Amino acid sequence: MRQALSGFVSKSAFPLKTIMILAMAMTFVVADVASSLAAKSAAIVVDAKTGKVLYSANADGRRYPASLTKMMTLYLTFEAMAKGKISRNSPVVFSAHASAEAPTKLGVKPGGSVAVETAILSIVTKSANDSATALGEMLGGNETNFARMMTAKARQLGMNGTVFRNANGLPDPGQFTTARDMATLGIALREHFPQYYGYFAQRSFLYGRQRINGHNRLLGRIKGVDGIKTGYTRASGFNLVSSVNDGNRRLVAVVMGGTSGGSRDNQMAGLINTYLPRASTRGGGDLVAKADSNPISALAKVLLPKHEAPTPDEKPVAVAEADTAVADDATVAQGDSEDEDTAEAEAPKLVVPAKKVKTVIVSAPKVATAQVVAAYAEPTPAVDPVSTASVPSGWAIQVASSPKQSEAQAFLDKTAKQAPKVLANASGFTVAFDKDGATYYRARFGGFGSKDAAWKACTALKKKKIECYAVQQ
Known part of the structure; x- marks a missing residue:
């Protein structure tokens, strides 16, 4: 570094001592910036x-x-x-x-x-x-x-x-x-x-x-x-x-x-x-x-x-x-x-199957703010139809169905505990669906790359007396 500075000073009007002082000051500035960034974490x-x-x-x-x-x-x-x-x-x-x-x-x-x-x-x-x-x-x-x-x-x-x-x-x-x-x-x-x-x-x-x-x-x-x-x-x-x-x-x-x-x-x-x-x-x-x-x-x-x-x-x-x-x-x-x-350029790119979701774009008349607040403040029973299934692509296995999502999730947790090796690389999720005007939730495990892999997992679960079947998403 000293040789580089000597080369620079030979072409500069600044003496070497001044250059060294400036270099030290820059070091402190960089350190202060790094300290400030670290303080944010x-x-x-x-x-x-x-x-x-x-x-x-x-x-x-x-x-x-x-x-x-x-x-x-x-x-x-x-x-x-x-x-x-x-x-x-x-x-x-x-x-x-x-x-x-x-x-x-x-x-x-x-x-x-x-x-x-x-x-x-x-x-x-x-x-x-x-x-x-x-x-x-x-x-x-x-x-x-x-x-x-x-x-x-x-x-x-x-x-x-x-x-x-x-x-x-x-x-x-x-x-x-x-x-x-x-x-x-x-x-x-x-x-x-x-x-x-x-x-x-x-x-x-x-x-x-x-x-x-x-x-x-x-x-x-x-x-x-x-x-x-x-x-x-x-x-x-x-x-x-x-x-x-x-x-x-x-x-x-x-x-x-x-x-x-x-x-x-x-x-x-x-x-x-x-x-x-x-x-x-x-x-x-x-x-x-x-x-x-x-x-x-x-x-x-x-x-x-x-x-x-x-x-x-x-x-x-x-x-x-x-x-x-x-x-x-x-x-x-x-x-x-x-x-x-x-x-985008900094983060690693991951190839992850996209979930298919059906969205509903609706039109509505303009509503006054007071009407919106009043509607929110006064509860009114509302039917909550389900138009979305948050489902990973590929093959999955279904292990239960329930009218309550909490029950479906509880069954997923229980099944994962009963068969941790079988489901080691699978991820549990629930899927809502309508039947005769009522909403139900399917309990499924996704992440299977083929029909054979899904059926193999089902066979292993059935040996543990857990009913299931394979489905393609």
Whole structure:
């Protein structure tokens, strides 16, 4: 290095001593940048059966959630569905505000609409910002009210380090969370809404004639991973919440502030491989208390701070700094707004069979905000017809059918425990279908490459007195 600097100084007006000082200064600058990036990282691994924290790093430090925000948007959507306030086929009307959200987005024009299920699928796969906003406006009357509902729900779930400002996670300096809170939300989604949790395992879906692929590359790559959500903005770095279920053990792990999609995925894979064997095979029951409340009354329960900008080192910022942050984020919103689009080249490409999903695009008249809020506040029984089967392609084996998805899932768990070797490379899932006006759920294991492989697995299960048959998806 000294020879190189000597060569440079011979052609420069600067003395060697000055060059050395500049080089040392640059070294400190690079070190400071690296330290700043490292300060953004946070992670936690929680045993989803016992609640025990198996690993923690900066788990209570404030972080930008980015599109992990949409997990709460979906929590409130599932809650409304479970209470009969909306159904899978209820129309979600896109306002001008929702349609104008930055990509990634579904691209519905102002006044257009899609079914609730299509909005859900677009969020779990494409992480569509416009769909999240449209759902928020539908459930809360407007996005500001919905953000208050989100924060109120967070408090009820025990997420005391989280404030939401919008439904999609686009940059807002007053929107923050912690890795621990995101783990709590991930556990709550499975515990409170097992009938809808399967959406998070969706890898792709058909929107009209277009197949939309998902961002979560750990689905199909790491055995047992069944969701949940990715997130990315420049300020947040690369975030990921993963749920893992190997039939005997369950984990929820969170990684926030990754420097790339690939490195974040690799970090998550390492955490899963390390801590899943250490998780308990016992335990059970809800770890997160259910938080039932009227969504309209929840609006008055949360007073959001005007200026509370999270930073990786948790230092409070002045009002002027917060205002500047808003302006800076606004200028880059188009470029940094969502997930893996900016990291396609960095993340490993995985060949995963796409799930075939039939979507229903519906048209609906424009509905006044007050009407939407009133409809949500007053429960009305609704038939919830099923038009979607979240099914992996290839061959699968069916082991049960039940009128309750929770029962079908329980049978999958029981079967996986009874025949772990037979189903070692298979993944369980449920498929909803209609029969005589009633909804039932098939319990199936997918991942078989041929008819012979599926029948062979069935034969082995029958020897254990487990009835099954093979089906092609």
